[in-house]
Amino acid sequence: MEKFDAIIIGAGQSGMPLAKKISQKGLSVALIEKRAIGGTCINDGCSPTKTMVHSAKVAHLVSRAEDFGIRIENYKVSQKGIKSRKNHIVEQFRGGAEKGLKKSENIKIIMGNAQFKDNHVLSINTNEEEFEIYGSKIFINTGSEPRIPEIKGLINSPFLTSSSIMDLNETPEHLIILGGGYIGLEFAQMFSRFGSEVTIIDKSERLVPKEDKDVCEEICAIFNEEGISTIFNAGVTEVTFHDNSFTLSYKNSEKEEKLSGTHLLIATGRIPSTKNLGLENAGIKITSSGHVKVNNYFETNISNVYALGDVAGSPPFTHIAYHDAYLAFQHIYEKTSHSKEDRLVPYCIFIDPQLGRIGLNEAEAIEKGIKYKTGKFLMKHAGRALEVDETKGFFKVLVDPETKQIIGATILSVDGGEILAVLQMAMLGHITYDTIATLPIAHPTLSESLNNLMMQIKK
Template identity: 70%
Template structure:
């Protein structure tokens, strides 16, 4: 049995950078991964989906080519080539990540499923069924999350798709039914609509993106409607059958309805991958939903065990998992960790136009009783957006009436995530909105609309 200074369970976006940080101290590290180096982000999350989103966006622009004076006789989607391009990016990114890890002499990569035998001992079972036992002075859990599959009559007996398996399609669905109107469902809905599928979203909620302000929801709903995506709200799927296609029975306030489609994507959220870790052999506690309990510095109820990323209940974004590695490393090895509760959490949903969010929105500010002023600037009035004919969406900001500092922002626009980063830095730096309102920002850019946005604050 080999003893390591650190054992990291899961080679995702926390596990990989953490392994490098610890190994650079001259300490021995075992990095255990059951599936593929890179975790969800590289293998079936950010990288592959955004690669496919890129193909879908190009298809959308080609369909609008005549608007720009470019006349094309015809075009068609080659779904097999879309998949091959996606696979190439995954292989490239995964290979780069693995090469970087393997060249570090202090890191051992151990492929297999990890299970705690006691608070310091982990058994690793390979795909061939062989086992190996190791010990770790410190242990870090970065096992991520997996698609949540609801218990619905008949669903298990059908070839339904998840956010992972839908990217393996080599044909374009004739009619894609999507169960769930969250961010994952929205990205795939618009993507496959642009590939040529008929798309219907079935959502239990009363509106899309319910965590966003109502005006954001209305704008996104209108964009999706304009692109021909159907949405059925307040609808709960009760039964699913499959015979040369899917048949769905769903309950609505007006009574049961029936839907048919060629393919079904189940996009009803994700659950933490914690059930098979053997945590009962430690003092590590979990929530009712399976998230590992941690303190402000990601330490569990065992002083030497940390949990990072999705499995710890951190905001489910790659950049937050990456930052978790920094917090845990600083706390475990430097004694000066920064509380996870003190960070701003930005995110970007890669629909088109992109939806970027940071800090408070109006409904959150009202719920918390926080005073604010708001500004809003429509993209249809932005010079750069007009020049490239991408005028859907808007910039929206909340500011403190007294300090004039930014409380939060929602950016729904072309390259919205890039604009969001500018506002994030302004928030971290304490830059006031009136300062931004008069900055000489380069023309003609999307960013210069921040001048207009801050000028709209009342």
């Protein structure tokens, strides 16, 4: 049986950097991946979706070219061309990731399925052979996968997931999206801009329920303007597929309704990928939500087994998975411990305009009984936004009335994620809002609007 100092199950955004860091200490590493190097981010998530989001942005700009004094006639959207561009970017990123791993010493890449035999031994099935390997330490980084709800008739229909929808060769005539979360919103706007009729159906009362009400209202206004339909408080009871058409039966306000479309995307969230790992063979505990149970240092209840990223219940973002690897490595191999609870967690949703958030919003501050003052600056008053005709959305910030420190921000604007990083650094650097209000920021930039934002906070 081949023995390794560390075995990592899953070559995602925790697994790859962790493998490199451990190998650089002269330790042997087995990196096991059942599907494709790079995990969800490179293959099904960030890289392909944001590539397609930008294609949709270009289509949208072309459709309104006359707003900028440019006339373009008879343009067409090629779904095959969009798919080809997406595949090229994915292959480029995946190839770079594979090349980087193969350059590293002491790393053995094994393509296959892994299952625990006990807390040190894994059984590996490569479809060609089956064998066992031993690991002094084992790290679980298997990520997550789309959650498919139990709805009558759904499993027997040719529904789409967030992965398979990106491989369409045709633009859907009418795309129904079950689920109004962040993934659903990105695909809704994307395919609307490609030319599809789009309907979002969700059991919640509104879009983005985790965000403040004014954020929801602004996003709804943007989507409505682009012709995206929404149905709320709707519980889907049955899905049928006949003559290349889906029909969803749902209850809305105690009434039975039906909705038909040519394509159906299931975007009802994701679940941790723990199936067939054999966690029970090693005595590894999971939470009620199915995540591998870990403490603040990614340790499971088994002393030599760790879990990172989505499968461990970390916030489901690539940058957090990558940071998990850093924190785990520091704790285990450098004996410098920083709790995962101590970090600020930023995120950005790539609708247009982008939605970025960090820290508390108003609803959370009220729930926690935290005193705050708020400032809000509309993008329709921002010089740079007016120049590029991207005036939808706003900047919003929460500050501590006594310390003047920023405690949270929501940025709904063109390139909102870039602005969010500025505020994240301000929060980490303890820069007060009144300092930012009078800071000379380069003109004309979007960041310059941070001056105006902070000036909106009442003294």
